[in-house]
Amino acid sequence: xxxxxxxxxxxxxxxTARVLPWLAAATVILLAVGLYQAALAPxxxxxxxTVKIMFxxxxxxxxxxxxxxxxxxxxxxxxxxxxxxxxxxxKAAAPIGAAFTFLALVTGSLWGRPMWGxxxxxxxxxxxxxxxxxxxxxxxxxxxxxxxxxxxARAAAVLTLVGAINIPIIKFSVDWWNTLHQGASVVxxxxxxxxxxxxxxxxxxxxxxxxxxxxxxxxxxxNEILRRxxxxxxxxxxxxxxxx
Amino acid sequence: xxxxxxxxxxxxxxxxxxxxxxxxxxxxWIAIDYRTQKARLRxxxxxxxxxxxxxxxxxx
Numbered sequence: 001x002x003x004x005x006x007x008x009x010x011x012x013x014x015x016t017a018r019v020l021p022w023l024a025a026a027t028v029i030l031l032a033v034g035l036y037q038a039a040l041a042p043x044x045x046x047x048x049x050t051v052k053i054m055f056x057x058x059x060x061x062x063x064x065x066x067x068x069x070x071x072x073x074x075x076x077x078x079x080x081x082x083x084x085x086x087x088x089x090x091k092a093a094a095p096i097g098a099a100f101t102f103l104a105l106v107t108g109s110l111w112g113r114p115m116w117g118x119x120x121x122x123x124x125x126x127x128x129x130x131x132x133x134x135x136x137x138x139x140x141x142x143x144x145x146x147x148x149x150x151x152x153a154r155a156a157a158v159l160t161l162v163g164a165i166n167i168p169i170i171k172f173s174v175d176w177w178n179t180l181h182q183g184a185s186v187v188x189x190x191x192x193x194x195x196x197x198x199x200x201x202x203x204x205x206x207x208x209x210x211x212x213x214x215x216x217x218x219x220x221x222x223n224e225i226l227r228r229x230x231x232x233x234x235x236x237x238x239x240x241x242x243x244x
Numbered sequence: 245x246x247x248x249x250x251x252x253x254x255x256x257x258x259x260x261x262x263x264x265x266x267x268x269x270x271x272x273w274i275a276i277d278y279r280t281q282k283a284r285l286r287x288x289x290x291x292x293x294x295x296x297x298x299x300x301x302x303x304x
Contacts, residue, residue: 049249053259060263095273099266107259114252212267219274226281233288240293 007084009225016222023215030208037201044198053111055201058186059209061104064132065167067097067213071139072164075157085221087153088228090160091143092220096213098136105129108181116180124173125181128166135163149228 034055044051071093077086108126109119120126139156146152174183186192192199249256 043250048252049256050252052249052256056259056263096270099270103263103266106262110255110259110262114255216270216274219278223274223277223281226278226285230281230284230288233285233293237288237291237293 009085009088009229012085013222013225016218020215020218020222023211023218027208027211027215030204030211034201034205034208037204041201042197047115050111050114051198053107054198055205057104057107057111058202059206060100060107061129062206063209063213064097064101064104064129065170066210067093067100068132068136068160068164068167070217071097071160072167075160078153078157079161085225087149087157088221088224089217090153090156091149092224093217094136094139094143096216096220098133098140100209100213101129101133101136105133112180118180121180123179123181124177125170125179128170128173132163132166132170135159135166139163149231 038052038055041052041055043049071090074086074090074093077083078090105126108129112121113119139159142156142159143149143152146155171184173179174181185194186199186202194202
């Protein structure tokens with residue numbers, strides 16, 4: 001099945017119905033394994049048991065940027081290739097991305113208090129992630145404010161692509177500016193600096209959260225297709241009132 | 245086996261609880277949205293509104 005085959009919403013819905021149960025099952029299993037490994041991970045010699053927050057904070061932080069990346073590719077699909085499901089994908093991803101970004105901020109804050117002595121600091125990493133969260137909320141508001149999905153899609157696609165400039169700023173903020181936030185220790189030139197005892201559970205949790213995102217995203221896309229079907233039928237109902 | 249989180253128990257458990265609550269809310273919201281859209285489609289179909297393809301509104 002090619003990308004163009006999926007341009008047919010009915011074919012996409014049929015594929016979604018088949019893969020969603022498997023994806024959900026794989027997510028639950030991997031989350032259980034990841035949580036078990038996280039529980040067994042030793043305390044860090046500096047951070048003590050608070051290192052356990054890393055196993056949920058980092059996957060949420062990665063996904064906050066990854067989801068915007070997905071929305072940016074979908075936005076290109078809307079503006080350049082006019083793929084019928086591109087703006088469905090972008091619209092469905094936004095609230096999920098907002099939730100992951102919110103969780104990255106909350107768990108980071110709860111990790112920061114015992115380690116840095118403060119819940120919040122207006123440094124480059126924290127501020128740029130807060131900006132990302134506000135951009136997600138702005139996009140969700142835009143989609144809700146414009147009634148016609150095709151009009152909203154183009155405006156949202158442009159905003160998403162402009163907002164994509166924030167992603168490298170978030171990633172490299174710890175290198176470009178002095179921040180309280182630690183530098184990269186997994187995705188970096190020269191490989192991870194983290195001990196295997198922490199790295200393995202972290203990667204398992206990252207894959208589990210990625211599967212969680214894919215599962216929720218496909219389900220939300222399915223809902224959005226159905227919502228558009230409802231809208232077009234309601235418009236038909238208005239044009240042929242005798243049908244009711 | 246008991247897990248000791250030391251003096252940071254509240255920070256760690258609040259973090260995990262926050263993630264669990266938000267993820268659960270997302271899942272519930274998606275599930276409710278699915279049921280709502282399906283119900284609306286069935287309602288429209290019952291009212292005689294059909295898709296141009298002729299297939300039922302709730303059919304894939």
